[in-house]
Amino acid sequence: NAGVTQTPKFRVLKTGQSMTLLCAQDMNHEYMYWYRQDPGMGLRLIHYSVGEGTTAKGEVPDGYNVSRLKKQNFLLGLESAAPSQTSVYFCASSYTDAAAGPQHFGDGTRLSIL
Amino acid sequence: DAKTTQPNSMESNEEEPVHLPCNHSTISGTDYIHWYRQLPSQGPEYVIHGLTSNVNNRMASLAIAEDRKSSTLILHRATLRDAAVYYCILRVVNNAGNMLTFGGGTRLMVKP
Numbered sequence: 605n606a607g608v609t610q611t612p613k614f615r616v617l618k619t620g621q622s623m624t625l626l627c628a629q630d631m632n633h634e635y636m637y638w639y640r641q642d643p644g645m646g647l648r649l650i651h652y653s654v655g656e657g658t659t660a661k662g663e664v665p666d667g668y669n670v671s672r673l674k675k676q677n678f679l680l681g682l683e684s685a686a687p688s689q690t691s692v693y694f695c696a697s698s699y700t701d702a703a704a705g706p707q708h709f710g711d712g713t714r715l716s717i718l
Numbered sequence: 719d720a721k722t723t724q725p726n727s728m729e730s731n732e733e734e735p736v737h738l739p740c741n742h743s744t745i746s747g748t749d750y751i752h753w754y755r756q757l758p759s760q761g762p763e764y765v766i767h768g769l770t771s772n773v774n775n776r777m778a779s780l781a782i783a784e785d786r787k788s789s790t791l792i793l794h795r796a797t798l799r800d801a802a803v804y805y806c807i808l809r810v811v812n813n814a815g816n817m818l819t820f821g822g823g824t825r826l827m828v829k830p
Contacts, residue, residue: 608761639820646805646820647762662817694761704750707818709761 606630610695610710617685617717625680625713627695635698636678637662637707638670640691647694653678685717722806727825730796738791738824740806745786749809752818753780753791755802762805762820765791801828 608629617623627636634655639647639662649662653672667689669681678697682689692714696707723741730736742751752767766773766780768789773780779792793800805823 646822649817649819652817663819696761706752706764706767707754707762709763711761712759 608695608697608708608710610693610713612713613711614714615716617682617715619685619687619717621685622681622683623685624682625693625695625715627678627680627697627710629676629678629695629697629708631697631699631708632675633697633699633708634675635700635707636672637696637698638668638678638680639694639696640664640689641694641712642691650680650693687717689715690717691715722808722821724804724806724821724824726822727827729827729829730793730800732798732828732830733795736793736796736800736826736828738793738804738806738826739788740790741788742806742808743787745808751780751782751786751789752807752809753778754805754807754820755800756805756823757799757802765804796826796828798828798830801826 611626637652638650641647648664650668651662651670653659656675659670671679692712694709694712696709698705698707750767750769753765754762756762766778768780781790803823803825805820807818
């Protein structure tokens, strides 16, 4: 019962470095999401996808890019990491529109930018 | 966008019922009410959702006011494992779709 798997779980980057966070789901869900959570706060939506080959901006998209080349994978990229992007990143997926059905979350990637 | 208001924190004793309130006075007629919880160092976990009628599942019950301006998540017998941040969330419509917006939530502490 893998559900939503995020890799890596932890990462430390230097300012200006780039990296890609991988999210994989085995539930055949159409919708996938990337959120960030800063200390003591709720989650904020970065980007989302409503199906393979589609992506869209969420609440805080600046500094991030995403791709959904395969239905089961959703990649989040940081082209030039900044300290303000230090956060915990969560990926989620759902079988339908988020309004009517649950989202299933991964355990997060803890990212520190020095 | 419709917003929710929750107490910052609540305390409960183990094996007692817990009622977590949420106010959403500007809710629209088609907004679903969702509840998620987040245990320490984990991703959010879906608890329950509803539209107009009260809902029950194996984890909790959701009581929705008749005017839909408030709701209450009910944990029938709190356990230590239920200590978490509980988020009451409404659908948020933007130009491209229907999203969930997480607020600050209620931190539930369970005492043995």
